Amino acid sequence: LSVKRPAPVLPLVTVQRASATPLYRQLREGYRAAIVERRLRPGQRLPSTRALAAELGISRIPVLQAFQQLLAEGYFESRVGAGTFVASALPQDARAGSGTGTPEPTRPGRRPVSRRSGLLPPPRVAPWLAGAGAFRMNETALEHFPFATWGRLVSRHARHPRRDQLAYGDPMGSLPFREALASYLRSARGVRCEAEQVMVVSGSQQALELTSRVLLEPGSAVWVEEPGYGGARDVLTMAGARLVPVPVDGEGLDVQAGAALFDRVRAVYVTPSHQYPLGMTMTASRRLQLLDWARRRGAWVIEDDYDSEYRYGSQPVASLQGLDRDARVVYIGTFSKVLFPALRVGYVVLPPDLVPRFAAVREAMDICPPALYQAALTDFLGDGHFARHVRKMRELYGGRRAALADALAHGLGGAPELLGDEAGLHLTLALPRGGDRQVAMRAAARGLLAMPLSSCYLGPATRQGLVLGFGGTPLDSIVPAVQRLSPLLAR
């Protein structure tokens, strides 16, 4: 049915012999463009490769290569005994093109996207989080990480990997690493677990994401701490959960207040070792009360133990999970704070009956974690480097915290109210007169990245203050930074 058109006498495509682009590719691109732009029409006859090569003054080899490929891609078709033609079945109204550059929609058309992808605003950076500066949250003393040791372990596994470290792995993670993690968590964190319950993830964020997928329906209600951690609220929001902000008092999450607010929740998200951002430790009685409530309610407890390695006044507090007799706690931890964030390694300890579902969801989500870091971390834990590093950093951060508390006491005059235990990588300076966002904005302009406490509330903020990270702020920067901060607080 296609109209036979004569082969053009002059080639429609030209080639530049001096170009860095190989001749065959120039030809291929030229023909593709000519076809897509309708300069060559379906069914149109093409010159023979011999004739084209002669016409272009080039060897026949690149012409054959180009034709072979255009045939493979279906732009050309070959008819026995008749030669080569532009494929006859190109649609009449094709609007496609070729070349490089960002395509622009020719007309908008329908571009439907999911409702849930719009539940969160596009990533934006609050002024108190932009750039580098003293007191920035989520920073660690990277310069004290033992990169020589770490590099040696990573190099060894990168150069001489075991074959099973190269293929697709277990969606739960590598077993030797999970054994090392289970052993660490049992002894250092009082977590009751076997390696079979431990899943390796890319950090606490992925742990929360997986947990939400397995435990929550869209519309499930979840208790979150008020004030609390925005990253957890984001992932729960995107899972379609209804967040119930439950106030935190001096003992941690107020279970009775939560029960009075809204009791029919599927899960509760807590940071019992070091409440984010207020910094207190959930008391034993609250822990027992929470677990008891969860058992009666049939709710899950999501324990985020993000920085509990760092306590300066006492030994680390044991996990909530270790008290749980009903396998209701999903325990989440990360190496982002104890090693460094770009590592992207964390872990989640699962109630045994949830393991198959977590494994199935994880496999569909991203198959398995990368192997190299798991291998290197297994050695890092097993050879004692991790324990040494934590001990060293505990002393270092303890010094930074003390220096910050001292500087605030001296700089502000009187006794500033510092919230939180001597733990973690941040403390909160209460601002009884409020205005924490304004102070944080002015501080940001001076290179001080203090997070306003009010930004950690889902509802109206009942307290205001500045959350000051000291993990990435060296000792000798602390006094000058507080000196820059003090005048802003005096107003």
Added chain:
Amino acid sequence: LSVKRPAPVLPLVTVQRASATPLYRQLREGYRAAIVERRLRPGQRLPSTRALAAELGISRIPVLQAFQQLLAEGYFESRVGAGTFVASALPQDARAGSGTGTPEPTRPGRRPVSRRSGLLPPPRVAPWLAGAGAFRMNETALEHFPFATWGRLVSRHARHPRRDQLAYGDPMGSLPFREALASYLRSARGVRCEAEQVMVVSGSQQALELTSRVLLEPGSAVWVEEPGYGGARDVLTMAGARLVPVPVDGEGLDVQAGAALFDRVRAVYVTPSHQYPLGMTMTASRRLQLLDWARRRGAWVIEDDYDSEYRYGSQPVASLQGLDRDARVVYIGTFSKVLFPALRVGYVVLPPDLVPRFAAVREAMDICPPALYQAALTDFLGDGHFARHVRKMRELYGGRRAALADALAHGLGGAPELLGDEAGLHLTLALPRGGDRQVAMRAAARGLLAMPLSSCYLGPATRQGLVLGFGGTPLDSIVPAVQRLSPLLAR
């Protein structure tokens, strides 16, 4: 209100001085257990640290440490001038315990999990995928990977990381790596893109997961190729999508058949460069037809370009994305096949208007990709190692494919029907008489991991055959493996 109870004369806890567990921890654990197990009651008075140390015959220091910690955790409370007491507010019916070991639910209670987490069966391994053996899919020639070079690049970045490679990164991935990827994709794959559109992910699975989250509502209909790739169907299923299997013919996905079956779809998932599993290339006319349909329908096109670096009869086929004038194609690629799977690095090229949503969803899901591999891969691409490796492997795999095709022609007698272009890491041997699962089961018993073609169908299989991977099967294993396979096919 709490009843004052006298301090016990004998300590409720004992310590073992010879134990490897430090004394303070023995004390802490002992008191925690005694409180949780109700041997010590709320409000009960504790002995003084001096008395307890004397009673136990140990130094007072570990006793002070243990008490300090039990106070911090809220198990103990201190009353000014009166001494130390078991915290008064422990709930009466607490059932919690301490110690190690896997907790068993004391009674099942409600343990609600999400419906979507049950949409996929727990990971299970079909007989034709279990263990190691010839023809296993998704394997690559790991022994030919340049680990010395790779290890050198990885070591350099692990030992001497840039500071910005250690902190939390951009949810899109590191910009230098995305620039290297964009440059590679423009020149080698005909993808029209700028670095700003490229997102680094952990592989094609995570790319599909993200794409589903951003583009699909629960219940959205999606065309998938029939037969097609199970991994993609899994992630779409878990996203709540309704899968519409659209038959694939010799030209690729049959757009007209799809439109006749069910036209109101939100997206279509295709493998146009090398259809999985049948191996043909989607023709140019079909590509234009698909893009035209997508534009008119307002549907998205998800292009999975999983192994297109490997074509042996011709140069790689340009991407479908490169023909798209309407920014409707989400282009997905991975390093799992060209480098190795455990790397967990892939990429997705986004329509520019979708970038903010993808970034927001990715940030909530797992914040950002790990830094080290991105840094090492930037060098690996930029220094030409990648291109060299692909060239070398193309020759190697081309040889394996030819040897397999030859061995099948000789071993089976006559002309076996081999489906698919000379490309990728697998070919499909058609079994006109069917019974492919039975053959695959018998083959698995002989250490041959041939995937039955019928297992790639969502509906009833219209073709049967064996999908034979040759990526991980060395040249000298191919003839013996075909000799073991042949008798099974003769029945």
